[in-house]
Amino acid sequence: xxxxxxxxxxxxxxxxxxxxxxxxCHRYNHFLxxxxxxxxxxxxxxxxESAARALGFRLAHDLSTHAExxxxxxxKFAGSIVSALGFGRLANLQExxxxxxxxxxxxxxxxxGHQPIMDHGEAMPSCxxxxxxxxxxxxxxxxxxxxxxxxxxxxxxxxxxDHCTFRISNGVEAAVMTLPVNDWQASPSPEPAGPRPHxxx
Numbered sequence: 189x190x191x192x193x194x195x196x197x198x199x200x201x202x203x204x205x206x207x208x209x210x211x212x213c214h215r216y217n218h219f220l221x222x223x224x225x226x227x228x229x230x231x232x233x234x235x236x237e238s239a240a241r242a243l244g245f246r247l248a249h250d251l252s253t254h255a256e257x258x259x260x261x262x263x264k265f266a267g268s269i270v271s272a273l274g275f276g277r278l279a280n281l282q283e284x285x286x287x288x289x290x291x292x293x294x295x296x297x298x299x300x301g302h303q304p305i306m307d308h309g310e311a312m313p314s315c316x317x318x319x320x321x322x323x324x325x326x327x328x329x330x331x332x333x334x335x336x337x338x339x340x341x342x343x344x345x346x347x348x349x350d351h352c353t354f355r356i357s358n359g360v361e362a363a364v365m366t367l368p369v370n371d372w373q374a375s376p377s378p379e380p381a382g383p384r385p386h387x388x389x
Contacts (some may be wrong), residue, residue, distance in 0.1 A: 193251075218303040218314075221300070237323075238363045242324060245327055247269060266278065275300070275318045277296045278322065279293060284337065285358050291355070291356050293353070295319075298315045298352045301314060301315055303346065323337050323338060323356045336358060
């Protein structure tokens, strides 16, 4: 597996490609995701998946300038990024299908599955970030706009499954979190419903 081309910056941060990177442990990531779910679960799912999709597209775009990454087939490319970032191991991943079709794949040992997102005491699927990341990578490698690709988590380790299962659909109208790369177009995404009261303990 090729190494991620991480470089230190004068301020002590890491740079990957053209982006400065902030590295968090799974507990901090869990806190951020839980804060979004506490605002509104449906809104959180959209925001987390779309942000991850944008990041995956950007990472694939930047890493494609490195010969050892450029030579990888799309599935190996995606698996190498997910593994290098510590997000788990991809299983049965296929290349992005033609428009109007979808694929399913698994993630074993999900980084985000260590602590479930809770909604009123119920464990929720918690690994949508990984699915979005893979969708963005496959879209970039296939030359497909990320506004036409979307992932959905079907089963989650954090909610009791043996491993996480995702579906990636091609040819959909998906919300996109904007990042400065190429000619991305932003699609409107729903506003959060606001904080919801939790039941008394």
